Amino acid sequence: MTSLPACTDKKLGLSIDLDICVGCQACVTSCKEWNTGGYSAPLSDHDPYGADPSGAWLNRVHSFEVSEPGWARTLHFPRSCLHCESPECVTVCPTGASYKRTEDGIVLVNPDTCIGCKLCSWACPYGAREYDHDDGVMKKCTLCVDRIYNDTLPEEDRVPACVRACPTGARAFGDFADPDSAVSRAAEERGGFDLLKEFGIGPVNTYLPPRRGPAAQANPHQPGHPATSPNGARVAPLPASLAKPGGTLEKLFAWADRALTR
Amino acid sequence: MNPAYSVIFFTTASGAGYGLLVWLCLAEVAGLLPDHRWLPFGTLALALALATAGLLSSTFHLGHPERAWRALSQWRSSWLSREGVAALATYVPAGLLGLIWLFGLSSPLVPVLCLLSVAGAVATVWCTGMIYGSLRTIHQWNQPLVPVIYLALAAASGAVLLALILSVWGLVWPALLALVALGAALALKLAYFARIDGSSAGYTVQMALGLSPDARVRVLDPPHSRPNFVMREMGYQVGRRHATRLRRIALGALFGAPLVLIVVSLFGFAPALLTLAVLSLALGLIVERWLFFAEARHVSMLYYGQSEA
Amino acid sequence: MPSQPKVAMDIPAGDTMRQTTCYICACRCGINVHLKDGKVKYIEGNRNHPVNKGVLCGKGSAGIMQHYSPARLRAPMKRVGPRGSGQFEEISWDEALELATDWLGSVRKKDPRKLAFFTGRDQSQSLTGFWAMQYGTPNFAAHGGFCSVNMAAGGLYTFGGAFWEFGDPDWDLTKYFVLFGVAEDHASNPIKIGIGKLKARGAKIVSVNPVRTGYNAVADEWVGIRPGTDGLFVGALIHELFRTEQIDLDYLVRYTNAPWLVIDAPGTARDGLFARDASGNPLAWDTAKGGLVNGKAAGITPALTGRRDLPDGSTARPVFELMAERYMGGDYTPEAVEDRTGVPADQIRRIAAELAHVAFQEEIVLDRPWTDWAGRRHDKMIGRPVSMHAMRGISAHSNGFQTCRMIHLLQILLGSIDSPGGFRYKPPYPKQTPPNLLPHGASGDIKPEMPLGGPHLGFPHGPEHLLLDDAGQPSRLDKGFSWDAPMSAHGLMHMVINNAATRDPYGIDVLFMYMANMAWNSSMNVPGTLDALTAKDDAGNYKIPKIIYSDAYYSETVPFADLILPDTTYLERWDCISLLDRPISEPELVADAIRQPVVTPDRNVRGFQEVLIDLGARLKLPKFVNEDGSPKYPGGYPDYIVNHERKPGIGPLAGFRGADGEDSCVGAPNPDQLDKYIENGAFFGLHMAPEHAYFRHANRGYLDWGIEKGIRMSAEPTIFQLYSEPLQKFRLAAQGHGDRQPPERARDRIRAHFDPLPFWYPPLEEQAVSGYPLHAITQRPMHMYHSWGSQNAWLRQITAANRLYIHDSVGAQIGVVDDDWVWLRSHLGRVKCQVRLMEGVNPLTVWTWNAIGKRKGAWGLDDDAPESNQGFLLNHLISELLPAGGGGYRYSNSDPITGQAAWFDLRVAIEKADGAGETEPRFEPLGHASQPPSPRKLAFGRSFRKART
Numbered sequence A: 001m002t003s004l005p006a007c008t009d010k011k012l013g014l015s016i017d018l019d020i021c022v023g024c025q026a027c028v029t030s031c032k033e034w035n036t037g038g039y040s041a042p043l044s045d046h047d048p049y050g051a052d053p054s055g056a057w058l059n060r061v062h063s064f065e066v067s068e069p070g071w072a073r074t075l076h077f078p079r080s081c082l083h084c085e086s087p088e089c090v091t092v093c094p095t096g097a098s099y100k101r102t103e104d105g106i107v108l109v110n111p112d113t114c115i116g117c118k119l120c121s122w123a124c125p126y127g128a129r130e131y132d133h134d135d136g137v138m139k140k141c142t143l144c145v146d147r148i149y150n151d152t153l154p155e156e157d158r159v160p161a162c163v164r165a166c167p168t169g170a171r172a173f174g175d176f177a178d179p180d181s182a183v184s185r186a187a188e189e190r191g192g193f194d195l196l197k198e199f200g201i202g203p204v205n206t207y208l209p210p211r212r213g214p215a216a217q218a219n220p221h222q223p224g225h226p227a228t229s230p231n232g233a234r235v236a237p238l239p240a241s242l243a244k245p246g247g248t249l250e251k252l253f254a255w256a257d258r259a260l261t262r
Numbered sequence B: 001m002n003p004a005y006s007v008i009f010f011t012t013a014s015g016a017g018y019g020l021l022v023w024l025c026l027a028e029v030a031g032l033l034p035d036h037r038w039l040p041f042g043t044l045a046l047a048l049a050l051a052t053a054g055l056l057s058s059t060f061h062l063g064h065p066e067r068a069w070r071a072l073s074q075w076r077s078s079w080l081s082r083e084g085v086a087a088l089a090t091y092v093p094a095g096l097l098g099l100i101w102l103f104g105l106s107s108p109l110v111p112v113l114c115l116l117s118v119a120g121a122v123a124t125v126w127c128t129g130m131i132y133g134s135l136r137t138i139h140q141w142n143q144p145l146v147p148v149i150y151l152a153l154a155a156a157s158g159a160v161l162l163a164l165i166l167s168v169w170g171l172v173w174p175a176l177l178a179l180v181a182l183g184a185a186l187a188l189k190l191a192y193f194a195r196i197d198g199s200s201a202g203y204t205v206q207m208a209l210g211l212s213p214d215a216r217v218r219v220l221d222p223p224h225s226r227p228n229f230v231m232r233e234m235g236y237q238v239g240r241r242h243a244t245r246l247r248r249i250a251l252g253a254l255f256g257a258p259l260v261l262i263v264v265s266l267f268g269f270a271p272a273l274l275t276l277a278v279l280s281l282a283l284g285l286i287v288e289r290w291l292f293f294a295e296a297r298h299v300s301m302l303y304y305g306q307s308e309a
Numbered sequence C: 001m002p003s004q005p006k007v008a009m010d011i012p013a014g015d016t017m018r019q020t021t022c023y024i025c026a027c028r029c030g031i032n033v034h035l036k037d038g039k040v041k042y043i044e045g046n047r048n049h050p051v052n053k054g055v056l057c058g059k060g061s062a063g064i065m066q067h068y069s070p071a072r073l074r075a076p077m078k079r080v081g082p083r084g085s086g087q088f089e090e091i092s093w094d095e096a097l098e099l100a101t102d103w104l105g106s107v108r109k110k111d112p113r114k115l116a117f118f119t120g121r122d123q124s125q126s127l128t129g130f131w132a133m134q135y136g137t138p139n140f141a142a143h144g145g146f147c148s149v150n151m152a153a154g155g156l157y158t159f160g161g162a163f164w165e166f167g168d169p170d171w172d173l174t175k176y177f178v179l180f181g182v183a184e185d186h187a188s189n190p191i192k193i194g195i196g197k198l199k200a201r202g203a204k205i206v207s208v209n210p211v212r213t214g215y216n217a218v219a220d221e222w223v224g225i226r227p228g229t230d231g232l233f234v235g236a237l238i239h240e241l242f243r244t245e246q247i248d249l250d251y252l253v254r255y256t257n258a259p260w261l262v263i264d265a266p267g268t269a270r271d272g273l274f275a276r277d278a279s280g281n282p283l284a285w286d287t288a289k290g291g292l293v294n295g296k297a298a299g300i301t302p303a304l305t306g307r308r309d310l311p312d313g314s315t316a317r318p319v320f321e322l323m324a325e326r327y328m329g330g331d332y333t334p335e336a337v338e339d340r341t342g343v344p345a346d347q348i349r350r351i352a353a354e355l356a357h358v359a360f361q362e363e364i365v366l367d368r369p370w371t372d373w374a375g376r377r378h379d380k381m382i383g384r385p386v387s388m389h390a391m392r393g394i395s396a397h398s399n400g401f402q403t404c405r406m407i408h409l410l411q412i413l414l415g416s417i418d419s420p421g422g423f424r425y426k427p428p429y430p431k432q433t434p435p436n437l438l439p440h441g442a443s444g445d446i447k448p449e450m451p452l453g454g455p456h457l458g459f460p461h462g463p464e465h466l467l468l469d470d471a472g473q474p475s476r477l478d479k480g481f482s483w484d485a486p487m488s489a490h491g492l493m494h495m496v497i498n499n500a501a502t503r504d505p506y507g508i509d510v511l512f513m514y515m516a517n518m519a520w521n522s523s524m525n526v527p528g529t530l531d532a533l534t535a536k537d538d539a540g541n542y543k544i545p546k547i548i549y550s551d552a553y554y555s556e557t558v559p560f561a562d563l564i565l566p567d568t569t570y571l572e573r574w575d576c577i578s579l580l581d582r583p584i585s586e587p588e589l590v591a592d593a594i595r596q597p598v599v600t601p602d603r604n605v606r607g608f609q610e611v612l613i614d615l616g617a618r619l620k621l622p623k624f625v626n627e628d629g630s631p632k633y634p635g636g637y638p639d640y641i642v643n644h645e646r647k648p649g650i651g652p653l654a655g656f657r658g659a660d661g662e663d664s665c666v667g668a669p670n671p672d673q674l675d676k677y678i679e680n681g682a683f684f685g686l687h688m689a690p691e692h693a694y695f696r697h698a699n700r701g702y703l704d705w706g707i708e709k710g711i712r713m714s715a716e717p718t719i720f721q722l723y724s725e726p727l728q729k730f731r732l733a734a735q736g737h738g739d740r741q742p743p744e745r746a747r748d749r750i751r752a753h754f755d756p757l758p759f760w761y762p763p764l765e766e767q768a769v770s771g772y773p774l775h776a777i778t779q780r781p782m783h784m785y786h787s788w789g790s791q792n793a794w795l796r797q798i799t800a801a802n803r804l805y806i807h808d809s810v811g812a813q814i815g816v817v818d819d820d821w822v823w824l825r826s827h828l829g830r831v832k833c834q835v836r837l838m839e840g841v842n843p844l845t846v847w848t849w850n851a852i853g854k855r856k857g858a859w860g861l862d863d864d865a866p867e868s869n870q871g872f873l874l875n876h877l878i879s880e881l882l883p884a885g886g887g888g889y890r891y892s893n894s895d896p897i898t899g900q901a902a903w904f905d906l907r908v909a910i911e912k913a914d915g916a917g918e919t920e921p922r923f924e925p926l927g928h929a930s931q932p933p934s935p936r937k938l939a940f941g942r943s944f945r946k947a948r949t
């Protein structure tokens, strides 16, 4: 099992739009909620009301501040398993509990055979595996395998819990092996990219980059304050087409009268 | 990386056990062992005891020790599985040797079993090294030197143990062997430190987030305000200053003190001095192994504030 | 290759699914609650629901942990130790209700004023307000006064609608969206869905916010404004529109009072009022006729400029001209405001140009014929696809009312209110401007054992509507609708405890509160509030003699109450989200909703509304008993929801009325109404005709339909009040006119702030203190609801302690790096907290997440929880009173017009603190012996585990 399928029939995965994600954590808690009662049940929590609460989560959202010359923003960054094409988390697994499904490429852990050696979590470059101390096994994003094929759910609900919940629509689910799928097309149009592509593990999940529009976000300028933003306040100039000549009160009144008596 | 004590104990103890096994068997084949009814058996027992204690302790680190047997199944791809298979396989020739020696039999099979045991032990330690050496996620581990050092340290610790045992018989060659093995391991370890210092696999936070290489990045908020599994397991790091101090301790205890003690032991008080050498070596090994983890930086930490890995 | 394990793919979400309405925040999304063996297993959004359309937020998705919180109260309790000790004795419901009836009954007999009933995060205000009215106390309000009354009042006085949750940007059509001062807001999921839509269409999003996180992080352009200066920024945008002559004049003439003539007679009692004809109609100058005409009449061609002579010899000028003068003047040029706002003049000019460009060059034309209020047929709807939304970043400042009005002015000048692509009303809005709803509770209206003459909260049109006693003193405990806060349309809940303890304006006997954590995060000056709650008089009695409180959880406030009425969780009760209060309507949908119990309480708790109706009957409040004195709603809250009628045919729920359930909005009670709601997914929605969907302030079809449906009181159009005459009436009183005048100390204050045209003034705290160079503000975390979230085992893993976020330059200046500790000082006190540096914040601003800090002993958390050791509140620094001005009187730290709590006016100084440590101040741990211990670990869902392979 640990051996990888030569190729998978489908490449199911998520597309995550970093331009839209507002960091609301809906995907995080809806994932926890579905999965703590689903395939991965339970996702345990330790010290839940104490000094050091922590638990098993299959999806997390980071926030960064990023800036490139002339462009800066706060980036909310959801991250779960990317269902890689050549997942080393699978090949290192000594028991075969980790496997990549031939039919759709989903990478799963069999909780009944995992010995909890954690080696797979060391092999994953994205920190996408989660050890459940209480259960003694490794857990990870299942791509909600128990939803997407589940015909006890209405058809429209056969999508991952995080996609179902995401209020902004920043998350989408689909088959990246199908060039015509919505996720493939979005990746194509928006310049979807692989996280840490250089690592070469072939993540299937694809991220859509934040847009860098012409009126890039300006950093605040606050006169009288020692702060001058390191990457400089950049305010796009007024496009000539929008510029209008200035007026005086008299001119304005004349215009108002003219305009109304047209 | 979080240095789990069971793993530290496992790798150091089983390494020493397999090292001792190797030297014992080679000495037997070469006919260098003094003729004593219990020497081969006793030494073998010690070697296997160390190896077994290590293996057992490694299962403490598992979430489901009762399923440990499953770990033997994936030898085609998993170094951890291979390690398990090799470790178990080594018990066959080594066990037979043990029986032969226990009952004081003599058998033409002994050299063959010895060589098989050597091969098993070397394979096991190599696999252990490769568990780490094959992880591309951790630059400090993903080095060709890593399995070699695992072997060298196993050999050195086995040799020092053997030197201690054989010092009872006043033999000197094992001490010389230990000196050579320690020297070699020291050279490798120094080369290793030189190799990892200041080098990285070249992965950057910009790559991790899909930004241009000149983008500036900082963490505004981590996903959870208290450490989570990934941060605890992968985010453990020892500070640079501590690391330097610990390296000195490791090198001193693991190589410096034993080398001096062994040299001095050539002139007398060998058993006592070599006992000290073994103790120092054990301490050094533990610190070395702890550092091996604590200095390792996992690429996933790019998402948690590290800029390079 | 060996075969893969088979994964079970046929396990249903649960064995039962029930639909109800989420209550983890005020957004009120529809949820499907999946149960398994009677336990909540999974909560998802209801796809058919008008609010969330199937999605769910981070809090709603963690509802399981909210419902199974260990901090839930378990039974009614009577205090046995001193206040704050947390020593309680469990009592029966009978005993609790008898005690409450006894306390409340004797107050009602003597002086109903002596009950203050304040209901916090109430979603059943139509019931609680009604109850208070029947009881007869003037002292009722919910949280609006400390929340965002500036937005409600600013909008309702201007265009009969408001931001907050009274309207929405036209998410489907807008092309340019400006978001002012919003981190999350009540319309939590709708805003997120909307942002997703804008992004999908490539519409531009501009965020005006000192902090660049959340929605503001995904904006195309961030305006990192200095807090409290939006009025200058918006004023400069308006300046630019005037300067470049890009204003929708037709829209102004058709829908606003821009042409109305304002009397220019300084020193007289008529100065600044509208010139009116004999029947009271405002006058305008008709250019075609060359004379004065009724400004409200259809078919006139009014002048927007020019001084005109009035019959009485005085002169008058149109509102438009006054506006032009104000905003064209030097105060609002981009150059004049750039330093103060921190927004470069170039950027202001460009944004103004973009707004005008989108509004006028990219107009939207819908082929949708409609008829205007005067019966004129239009074959198209012309839209100005510029939309705006604003909330507490504007309202939580003491200049928020005027700033909010100014934003509405900007929208109106662009012609975008309720036009396609603009900002849209949600029914029952628009109302009249100002709404024809007056406050009740003047002292003459308060009599023992008598109901109040009408609802408590309303919109004064002038001094004559203030609630005063004969001596001109406030008749309300919170001084609402007094000269301190004349237009305090939602009351001033933040002043209640302090005023009661200082007996200013008077003392009370019973403080009855529901769902407000007043001993902590919803109060200003927490240490002072705790003192007020425990203060004793010379005889050793508490100055606030009795406190009754209904909470569902062991919050910081519970230990201070004498009698606890434990509420259920949101999944255990009936509720009704009514059109009489704050409905869930969407722009084209009249909608309301219910909650139904989806699980049965496993504790001795009762829904508060249930209890209130019971108390009403026990107290024999008129509308809660029959003639014979028997309870009018023996079936409790569901009985009330179905059978109560506010007016004939109008009840709490609008859907499925009439005997056969076919009537909407107006109709006889239907005994099966709740079943119908449940069948329909726990909500009701009535679509309006497409031709009624825009320009509703002046859409004949809509106005008539609204009247028919009981959601509109007047068939007259709503005329936008660019110039607000009620404000001028207050100002005239302050100038010494009329028979109701403010006390001497208040005259200047009212003269200065009650400007009928929006203007900017520096926030009051800034005017009163010096030596505090930085602004300190809070933001709502999207995944936490005020104090409720920290008891949630999942949510608190995301944020268990808050940091103070400061700009890099501030960090450099005081020499701190991430995680260092600092002291933050205000004129009230100081707080020790840990910093995090960032660049996406206005350099003069520091901020933190709201309400993460907790007091030890509350919420089922351990004493060593980060929430109480590293987490902190800014509330300890925010004074509820402004420093004393001339004459020594201390006004509330609120907007002088509406009484809106000015949380974000806070000014601070920052310095590095020594060493590591813990936050300060820390308070004595609250006792919590009545609560069960919290579990050490959770494995929720273990019982649901099935063979997976």
Ligand SMILES: Nc1nc2c(c(=O)[nH]1)N[C@H]1C(S)=C(S)[C@@H](COP(=O)(O)OP(=O)(O)OC[C@H]3O[C@@H](n4cnc5c(=O)[nH]c(N)nc54)[C@H](O)[C@@H]3O)O[C@H]1N2
Pocket (backbone or CB within 6 Å): C120, C121, C143, C146, C147, C148, C514, C515, C516, C517, C518, C521, C522, C523, C550, C551, C552, C553, C554, C555, C556, C557, C567, C568, C569, C570, C608, C778, C779, C785, C786, C787, C788, C850, C851, C874, C875, C903
């Ligand atoms: N510094 C600062 N302070 C602020 C603000 C700010 O921005 N900055 N914002 C202000 C604003 S706008 C608001 S609205 C207030 C909000 O502050 P509060 O009104 O105090 O709101 P919460 O803390 O959400 O909760 C109030 C109480 O309701 C209880 N509760 C929860 N669920 C139920 C239930 O089902 N039934 C009953 N009976 N009780 C329940 C909770 O346990 C809690 O004790 O905070 C204000 N305070």
Ligand SMILES: Nc1nc2c(c(=O)[nH]1)N[C@H]1C(S)=C(S)[C@@H](COP(=O)(O)OP(=O)(O)OC[C@H]3O[C@@H](n4cnc5c(=O)[nH]c(N)nc54)[C@H](O)[C@@H]3O)O[C@H]1N2
Pocket (backbone or CB within 6 Å): C025, C026, C059, C147, C148, C180, C181, C182, C183, C184, C185, C186, C187, C188, C208, C209, C210, C211, C225, C226, C227, C228, C229, C230, C390, C391, C392, C393, C394, C397, C777, C778, C779, C780, C781, C782, C783, C784, C785, C786, C847, C904
């Ligand atoms: N998740 C969640 N949702 C909630 C709540 C919650 O506690 N949690 N609370 C609910 C309640 S009671 C309310 S009132 C609403 C409030 O919802 P919001 O209006 O979003 O309230 P805040 O989070 O206080 O956000 C105020 C925003 O204004 C910015 N700001 C501060 N001062 C200024 C200023 O002078 N100018 C400008 N332009 N911006 C400024 C702050 O940086 C912040 O982003 O949210 C409701 N929804």
Ligand code: SF4
Pocket (backbone or CB within 6 Å): A080, A081, A082, A083, A084, A087, A088, A089, A090, A107, A123, A124, A125, A126, A127, A128, A129, A140, A201
């Ligand atoms: S993201 Fe990590 S856990 Fe997921 S498939 Fe890739 S390597 Fe494995």
Ligand code: SF4
Pocket (backbone or CB within 6 Å): A092, A093, A094, A095, A096, A097, A098, A109, A113, A114, A115, A116, A117, A118, A119, A120, A121, A137, A138
């Ligand atoms: S923890 Fe489980 S899944 Fe991961 S490598 Fe070990 S056995 Fe395989």
Ligand code: SF4
Pocket (backbone or CB within 6 Å): A030, A031, A032, A034, A035, A058, A059, A080, A081, A140, A141, A142, A143, A144, A160, A161, A162, A163
């Ligand atoms: S696909 Fe399912 S398991 Fe994966 S992150 Fe989304 S909700 Fe969690």
Ligand code: SF4
Pocket (backbone or CB within 6 Å): A020, A021, A022, A023, A024, A025, A026, A027, A028, A061, A076, A078, A165, A166, A167, A168, A169, A170, A171
């Ligand atoms: S639910 Fe959507 S918007 Fe919210 S954090 Fe997740 S991906 Fe981002």
Ligand code: SF4
Pocket (backbone or CB within 6 Å): C022, C023, C024, C025, C026, C027, C028, C029, C052, C056, C057, C058, C059, C060, C061, C188, C189
């Ligand atoms: S926004 Fe979230 S918490 Fe608020 S009602 Fe909707 S689902 Fe519940």
Ligand SMILES: [Mo]
Pocket (backbone or CB within 6 Å): C143, C146, C147, C148
């Ligand atoms: Mo609020």
